[in-house]
Amino acid sequence: MMDFTMKNIDGKAISEAVNKETAAEVEALKQKTGKVPGLAVVLVGDNPASKVYVGSKVRKCGELGIYSEKIILPADASQDELLDVIKRLNNDPAIHGILVQSPVPKQIDEAAVVDAIDPDKDVDCFHARNVGRMMLGDFSGFLPCTPWGVMQLLERSGIETKGKHAVILGRSNIVGKPMTALLSAKGADATVTVCHSRTQDIASYTRSADIIVAAIGKPEFLRGDMVKEGAVIIDVGINRVEDPSSEKGYKLVGDVAYDEVAPKASRITPVPGGVGPMTIAMLMKNTLRAFLKTING
Numbered sequence: 665m666m667d668f669t670m671k672n673i674d675g676k677a678i679s680e681a682v683n684k685e686t687a688a689e690v691e692a693l694k695q696k697t698g699k700v701p702g703l704a705v706v707l708v709g710d711n712p713a714s715k716v717y718v719g720s721k722v723r724k725c726g727e728l729g730i731y732s733e734k735i736i737l738p739a740d741a742s743q744d745e746l747l748d749v750i751k752r753l754n755n756d757p758a759i760h761g762i763l764v765q766s767p768v769p770k771q772i773d774e775a776a777v778v779d780a781i782d783p784d785k786d787v788d789c790f791h792a793r794n795v796g797r798m799m800l801g802d803f804s805g806f807l808p809c810t811p812w813g814v815m816q817l818l819e820r821s822g823i824e825t826k827g828k829h830a831v832i833l834g835r836s837n838i839v840g841k842p843m844t845a846l847l848s849a850k851g852a853d854a855t856v857t858v859c860h861s862r863t864q865d866i867a868s869y870t871r872s873a874d875i876i877v878a879a880i881g882k883p884e885f886l887r888g889d890m891v892k893e894g895a896v897i898i899d900v901g902i903n904r905v906e907d908p909s910s911e912k913g914y915k916l917v918g919d920v921a922y923d924e925v926a927p928k929a930s931r932i933t934p935v936p937g938g939v940g941p942m943t944i945a946m947l948m949k950n951t952l953r954a955f956l957k958t959i960n961g
């Protein structure tokens with residue numbers, strides 16, 4: 665097997681650079697105001713992947729000097745219980761950012777929960793007000809963590825998006841939809857195609873793509889014969905697949921068949937160590953932005 669790691673976009677290193685900037689700003693603001701940003705992370709239930717993500721977010725807060733609270737509700741918690749928690753956090757001056765880890769159990773109406781979060785504390789950028797502002801081209805507020813992280817990966821790797829054809833696989837509210845807005849925005853200037861589960865002949869689109877963002881939630885969906893030579897591949901997928909040879913019994917694979925696609929790609933994000941750490945880094949940035957707003961108005 666050839667080694668294609670020199671093509672890798674190193675999300676770990678780039679996220680560390682972003683986190684270093686955040687930590688320095690947090691420290692400077694602490695000196696100036698005597699206060700630090702605070703993030704509340706709420707998990708309902710015990711989805712194993714969600715538990716890992718929530719743990720990583722809280723740990724990163726600690727590393728960057730950000731105060732954090734982890735709130736865990738049982739899997740059978742009611743909508744009202746969760747809304748009570750959000751109300752308390754909305755009114756807590758030590759908390760500048762609130763995040764409810766998705767997905768939530770089926771008795772909970774996720775849209776109503778997002779709506780209940782104070783938009784000024786909506787560090788996920790899920791609230792209609794913040795999504796709306798972003799769609800209108802105002803990027804000064806919160807930006808959705810994963811799509812923003814992808815844009816940072818591209819920018820900080822010197823990858824040109826202007827005039828390029830970007831194909832996004834997946835139309836989720838969390839990645840696909842906001843990704844189209846950021847890539848096609850003035851300044852980024854890509855031409856964007858969105859493919860999804862009902863798209864006919866996805867390969868006919870991906871083969872003409874200069875940049876592919878795979879966020880479709882299907883393990884190794886993008887194969888080697890679906891990409892053109894020299895394409896830039898961003899793999900947002902994190903799928904757990906059975907692996908009896910590993911200690912945990914599973915391994916993580918992306919939405920891209922790395923071994924097939926890497927030989928053709930000019931640059932590619934690995935899984936893990938690509939987009940994942942960027943999502944958390946941008947969450948920290950949003951938390952800092954939320955805090956700054958309470959100081960500067």
Ligand code: GUN
Pocket residue numbers: 763764765766767788809810838943
């Ligand atoms: N689940 C998967 N990604 C995310 C994210 O960025 N934020 C939240 N709240 N839940 C998620």
